[in-house]
Amino acid sequence: MAEFSTPTTEQQFAENFAQLKPVMNRTEALYESSRCLFCFDAPCIKACPSGIDIPQFIRQINSGNDTGAARTIYEANYFGNACGKVCPTEVLCEGACVYNLQEVKPIEIGRLQSFATTKVIKNGEKLFGPGADNGKKVAVIGAGPAGISAACELRSLGYDVDVFEAKAQPSGLTVYGVAPYKITNEETLAEMAYLQSQFGYNVHFNSAISSREELEKLENKYDAIFLGIGLGKTNELGLPGEDKINCTGAVEFIAELREFQHKVAVGRKVIVLGGGNTAMDAASESSRLGAENVILAYRRAKEEMGAYEFEYDLAKGVGVKGLFNVAPVEITGNGYVAGVKFIRTETKDGKVSEIAGSEFVEPCDMVIKATGQAKQTEFLSLIPGLKLDGKGRIIANAHTGQTSNPKYFASGDAWNGGAEVVNAAAEAKLTARGIHAYLSK
Amino acid sequence: MPDLSINFAGIKSPNPFWLASAPPTNSGYQIMKAFDAGWGGAVWKTLGVPVVNVSSRYGGVNYRDKRLVGFNNIELISDRPLADNLREIEEVKKRFPNHAVIASLMVQTRQEWHDIVRQSQDAGADGFELNFGCPHGMCERGMGSAVGQEPKVLQMIVEWVMEVAKKPVIVKLTPNISDITEPAMAARRAGADAISLINTIQSIVGVDLDQFSPYPIVDGKGTNGGYCGPAVKPIALNMVKNCAQHPDIKLPISGIGGIENWRDAVEHILLGASSVQVCTAAMHFGFGIIREMTSGLEQYMVEKGFNTIYDFVGKALPNVLHWEDLNMKYKVTANINEDKCIGCQLCYTACEDGAHQAIKLNAGTRIPEIIEENCVGCNLCSLVCPVEQCITMERTDDATQHLTWKERTEAGTAPTEFNDEKAGGRHHWVPEPSAALGKERHKTLPGKARLYSGETVLPTEA
Numbered sequence: 001m002a003e004f005s006t007p008t009t010e011q012q013f014a015e016n017f018a019q020l021k022p023v024m025n026r027t028e029a030l031y032e033s034s035r036c037l038f039c040f041d042a043p044c045i046k047a048c049p050s051g052i053d054i055p056q057f058i059r060q061i062n063s064g065n066d067t068g069a070a071r072t073i074y075e076a077n078y079f080g081n082a083c084g085k086v087c088p089t090e091v092l093c094e095g096a097c098v099y100n101l102q103e104v105k106p107i108e109i110g111r112l113q114s115f116a117t118t119k120v121i122k123n124g125e126k127l128f129g130p131g132a133d134n135g136k137k138v139a140v141i142g143a144g145p146a147g148i149s150a151a152c153e154l155r156s157l158g159y160d161v162d163v164f165e166a167k168a169q170p171s172g173l174t175v176y177g178v179a180p181y182k183i184t185n186e187e188t189l190a191e192m193a194y195l196q197s198q199f200g201y202n203v204h205f206n207s208a209i210s211s212r213e214e215l216e217k218l219e220n221k222y223d224a225i226f227l228g229i230g231l232g233k234t235n236e237l238g239l240p241g242e243d244k245i246n247c248t249g250a251v252e253f254i255a256e257l258r259e260f261q262h263k264v265a266v267g268r269k270v271i272v273l274g275g276g277n278t279a280m281d282a283a284s285e286s287s288r289l290g291a292e293n294v295i296l297a298y299r300r301a302k303e304e305m306g307a308y309e310f311e312y313d314l315a316k317g318v319g320v321k322g323l324f325n326v327a328p329v330e331i332t333g334n335g336y337v338a339g340v341k342f343i344r345t346e347t348k349d350g351k352v353s354e355i356a357g358s359e360f361v362e363p364c365d366m367v368i369k370a371t372g373q374a375k376q377t378e379f380l381s382l383i384p385g386l387k388l389d390g391k392g393r394i395i396a397n398a399h400t401g402q403t404s405n406p407k408y409f410a411s412g413d414a415w416n417g418g419a420e421v422v423n424a425a426a427e428a429k430l431t432a433r434g435i436h437a438y439l440s441k
Numbered sequence: 442m443p444d445l446s447i448n449f450a451g452i453k454s455p456n457p458f459w460l461a462s463a464p465p466t467n468s469g470y471q472i473m474k475a476f477d478a479g480w481g482g483a484v485w486k487t488l489g490v491p492v493v494n495v496s497s498r499y500g501g502v503n504y505r506d507k508r509l510v511g512f513n514n515i516e517l518i519s520d521r522p523l524a525d526n527l528r529e530i531e532e533v534k535k536r537f538p539n540h541a542v543i544a545s546l547m548v549q550t551r552q553e554w555h556d557i558v559r560q561s562q563d564a565g566a567d568g569f570e571l572n573f574g575c576p577h578g579m580c581e582r583g584m585g586s587a588v589g590q591e592p593k594v595l596q597m598i599v600e601w602v603m604e605v606a607k608k609p610v611i612v613k614l615t616p617n618i619s620d621i622t623e624p625a626m627a628a629r630r631a632g633a634d635a636i637s638l639i640n641t642i643q644s645i646v647g648v649d650l651d652q653f654s655p656y657p658i659v660d661g662k663g664t665n666g667g668y669c670g671p672a673v674k675p676i677a678l679n680m681v682k683n684c685a686q687h688p689d690i691k692l693p694i695s696g697i698g699g700i701e702n703w704r705d706a707v708e709h710i711l712l713g714a715s716s717v718q719v720c721t722a723a724m725h726f727g728f729g730i731i732r733e734m735t736s737g738l739e740q741y742m743v744e745k746g747f748n749t750i751y752d753f754v755g756k757a758l759p760n761v762l763h764w765e766d767l768n769m770k771y772k773v774t775a776n777i778n779e780d781k782c783i784g785c786q787l788c789y790t791a792c793e794d795g796a797h798q799a800i801k802l803n804a805g806t807r808i809p810e811i812i813e814e815n816c817v818g819c820n821l822c823s824l825v826c827p828v829e830q831c832i833t834m835e836r837t838d839d840a841t842q843h844l845t846w847k848e849r850t851e852a853g854t855a856p857t858e859f860n861d862e863k864a865g866g867r868h869h870w871v872p873e874p875s876a877a878l879g880k881e882r883h884k885t886l887p888g889k890a891r892l893y894s895g896e897t898v899l900p901t902e903a
Contacts, residue, residue: 034505037827040786041881043807062505098807101783102828 003319006266006290013262016288017180020314021085024108024115033062036107039098044109047096050077050426054093054109061116069116071127078152079145079425081121081191082174084114085183087422088277090310118187121194128198134158136439139222140201141209144172145424146412146431147228148195153432154226155199159439162222163201166208170196172230174421176255179281181288185258212382219407224435227380227394227403227410228428231373231418237273241331242369250274250282250370257285267366269293271340272320273328274370275305280315282368287318294320295362299327299345300352323362327354331367339363373418383408393417400434401427409435443742444749445735447481449716450635450693451609452568454541456481457750458706458734461697461718462545462570462613464516465728469529473536478728479735482541484637484718487518487572488526488557489547489584500646500656500666511673512721513646513666515657517578518547523557527564534565543611547572547584551601558605568608570695571599571633573624574615574640576667586640589615592627599631609634611695614680616673617643621680622687629690636684637695637718639677641667670721674699678712682761685713701730703737711757715750769849770842773818773834775799775811781831782808788822788832796821798872813837815870 007013024032036058044054053072060069073080089095089110097106120127138154140147143165151161169175170192175185196203209215218225234249236242246267257264266289272282275298287294296315298305302324305312316322326342333339344358375392387395387404394403394410401409411431412424445456459482460466460475467486475483494516502511519526534542544561546569548554558569573595575585588594595612602610612628614621616639625636643665645655655663677698684690696714700706701722709717722730747753777788784807792800799815800822811822823832849855856863 031506034507037785037787039784040790043784098783098785 004288004290007262007288009262013180016290017285019085019184020181021108021111021114023118024111029061029066029112029115032108032112033058035099036062037098043096043098044093044107047092048076049092049420049422050083050429052076052080052093052113054113057116058107058109058112061112066116066119067125067127070120070125073113073117074127076429077422077425078149078195078429079174079191079421081114081117082145082171082183082188083422083425084110084112084117085187086174086178087420088308088310091308092422117191121190124194124197126198128152128156130155130200131158133160136160136223137162137221138224138226138435139164139218140226140228141218142172142228142230142412143167143170143192143203143205144228144230144412145174145421146230146414146428147172147226148192149425149428150226150228150409150411150432150435151201151203152195152199153429154435155201157432157436159436161201163203164207164209164218165203165205166210168205170203170205172228176258177251177278178258178421179254179285180258180261181284210379215382223407223439225408226428226431226435227408227414228412228424229376229379230413232376233374234369235372235374237328237369237371239328239330241333241337244331244333244337244367245335246337246365247331247367248369250278250368251373253282253368254278254285257289264289266291267337267364269295269364270366270368271295271297271362271364272368272370273297273340274372275300275307276370276372277307277311279370280307280311280320282370283320284315284318286366286368287315287320291366293364295323295364296320297323297326297328297340297342297362299325300347301325304347327352329359332361337365337367340367373413376414380414391417396431397434399430400437401431402434402438406438409438443739443747445481445738445742447716447750449541449609449695450568450611452482452541452543452716453539454481454716455539456735456738457710457716458731459483459541459543459695459716459718460723461720462487462543462572463720463724464514465720465723467519467521469533472529472533472542475723475728475731476533476537476540479731480540480728482543482567482716484543484545484570485519485526485530485566487545487547487575488523488561489518490553491522492517492520492578494520495659497657497659502646502670502672509721509725510671511644511646511668512670512724513641513644513656513668515577515659515664515666518545518572518575523560527560530561530564530566534567541567543568543570545570545572545613546602547575547579549582549584554598554601555605558602562606562608566608568611568634569602569606570611570613570637571602572613572640573598574613574638576615576617576641576643577665586615586617586643589613589624589640590618592623595624596627596631599628599633603632611635611637613640613697614638614684615640616676616680616698620683622683622690625684625687625690625692629692633692635693635695636690637697638684639673639680639698641669642673642676644668669698670725671699671701671705674705674708678708681709681714682712682758685755686758686761701725703734703741706734706738707741707753710750710754712761713755713758715754765847765850766845768843768845770838770844771840772836772838773820774813774816774837775818775820775822776833776835777809777811777822778831778833779808781828783828783831784808785827787825787827791821791825797869817869 004016007016038055042055057069057072093109094106099106137160140163143163154161171188175188234251266286270286270291283296325345330341339361341361344355345352377392385405394415396403396410409431411427447457462484466483472483498516500513501509504510544566573589579585580587612633647656681696694714695716696709697718700719706717789800789809799812800809826832
């Protein structure tokens, strides 16, 4: 018996993908904010990549100044609402809360954060606005956390900003890649609409920039170009049978899930390949879509998985079974996926080696590859003088985000190789100031 | 099992917990319910010429998520006809002959006092409590605290009461006075049998920020009320102590003010009360709180080996001295238990900004360190520390010396001049004032000024 029955309606989908961090009501926010100790030089602030003054906004909530709390949050992080819901707070702010050392439940910082931001978004409260027009223009490629954050900051500094987005909706992986039980599409898009109404940047959807000519046009028209392009498709594994029907990449699977929700079909028995957070998400999501068996196959030992412990716990909690020390050799089946041929592995002195003769086939009718996203090196090669590191990441100044082509600046996954929404939001703010410093010279 | 019963100035009660004269004692129904729940006595809601009240009568003080740490009311004395109250007093006494039913009274003329005292004792009241405390509504009419604030008037009225009272008379005192012992002595001179204190404190519990009106709001307006609840206990304890220690009062004291659990009650008793009265806690949580109060009191008495309440009435009084009699050679120093410390650094910032800069932070650890030579033993760090028994105040003198301010003054070793060498802080180290500038400003900057890496941007030197 499957853990979840297959959702066939919007409502069933919402039930299967119930929010892990539902928005607090005022009473809950009052109780929770009352517990905050207001630490000196608080560890939670240090643990936040965007450095939100957490004790300050919690104190503001506690004294009934929810609007002020939202301002504190947004001053540090334009994805304040999204981050409150999708951040791995267990290993960031909440993980740093001193209550942990007393074996007391840490403050629910993420939920308090979203409480304050949800309120201003709902009420459309005017907190920010564009700065005085400075006559300069910046093009932003990509409307993800990096691109939108950069657009907000640049607008507040007085720049004219055009954002070019290949897809139909803003927020990047927040709406196309995050697990649906972390944030809903409505919540994500409401924050995007709020930010755009506050700052007034232009977003051009379905407007992929993919050729040298298009880049040239931007170079001629804009004073600087911000690259918030993120990563690309799921890495190919190079296995025989990888092209079979029902063998898909996790990024593509999740994007489809976010867009089509209960209309997405999942196999009866799903094998997810990988040990990172995206693998946990894909496994969890398969189970919530009604798959009877979900196996998480990882080539190393359980302890070596890159995923956060709480993410694995979450997957286990919805019935996902782990299969460790196995490497996929082949996707079997005749046209459709019918199984994965694995070979057992062992880890010695940190090195994984296959155990000869240990092959076996695990039958399944769907394979999801959560084996990382490819870098967009082909596109990046169109930018003259742009240097990448050995892993295909854009090389940029750590404080200004300026790349080796002085007109181009970067933030987010394309720069950091793939991190959280909060990292992209924080980097983009810094980079926007880098652009400002460069163009103010 | 210890004996919780009391004989308070001749009023017997199975335990020392009485409901104070207030809304919970408005009717026989409520008092019977309270006795049924375990309360030892009740002081009936003040009888007199019935009043008419306003709607919207109470206001609260909340602290963070804790409701009603303070409470105030603008309700007056009983609004029910006297005959109804007296009939119910009789009924309660019939059903609960061993419980204490005390009639609280407030009238104006000598004749009215005589009438109401006679009628109440005929109804079976075990005693009287004269309400000279109510600080709102009644005082403007020359009653309540208007009487309590004028010892001569108070004495006269008590004398009128004593002319006819055959049952013990308790005088309830108002705290809205600079020296509570003056009305207490007036009560004593007039022959009262006991005193009870404190009544409520004149207060405004809060102001509505949108309506610009004090709470509780009556049609957009408000007035001062009477303050009570947990927040007033310290004021009550001090006044109970003042009356209990005064050599010319020597009357049984019924302690009132901020009593919500057995501990509060024991504190009142240790400072001289031999019965205690409760109102706000019963209004907040209902009569059921009595179970915790009696069981806690009983347990305490068992642990201390006390057989009756009287074994510890006033037991803390010998330890309450004047400041000038405290031993100045006694010295405590803060000690941080590193195993328990969670690194919130509240002690650091409290000492740094609110005390004597006797705690420092060291690189590589969030556990602060006490600078012993700067520590004056003020307790602040141990009070703000959120972890039980993490910061303790350890005695650091050798316990062999004793010297009080009084003795120093007499010996001529106390500072007497503005720049006296003998000043206590003369040789205390304090940082240079300018060392404060920019010291911790980066830690209070908004998040936007911090680097994404989690480090903070130090402000550039001006």
